[in-house]
Amino acid sequence: MSEQAVRKVVENYIEGTFTANTDMLKGVFHPDAIMTGYMGPDLMIANPTPFIEDVGSKPAMKESGDPYKAEITNLQVTGNIAEATVYETGFFGDGKLEDHFHLLKDANGDWKIISKCFTTL
Template identity: 30%
Template structure:
């Protein structure tokens, strides 16, 4: 592993941590900042398949007016990070996000020295 690899891993982890901070603060502007403007998401909310630009997720975050209900019990784990040059993947497990458990697979890109999420693929575990 090159000396650049640990620095890149730290940058990817920081980008994922920025996402976590943004969603737990219900801050859509911070969510936008964590993602590339052209980012997209795909995944499952129970049986419902979702495919939408990341702005749709920002609307969900903005609509969350009751963070006190779920934030105190919210937990997360960055399960893995893999870096290949200026691209990376990270897996984030969330427990209690808006009352549900999720696994998120993020694709990230480093442009102009900054890691940002380019895509989010997710699965809600509780199926509700």
């Protein structure tokens, strides 16, 4: 049951990114979540808000470049914590990314992303 719930959160992240559904994206992150990683050579450290705003301004499913695709390549649940890896291609047209997510079950029993570490490939 927990693995299905975690998978659903990650799938909602993917769908929200693909469709630029900012409400869906806000719903998958814990209020204290952090995002860290590299867009090319640039290190980014922030909460998810700038990412969500950027996705909302230009959907990943834009018509130019490769179509957006994302695949969960790893998912592991241990008690009230989980990790997942997502490989994305066609992000904003041409980008390739690998995301490493950490999730936890919050006080309400809902799974939320608490951290995302990413890099362009």
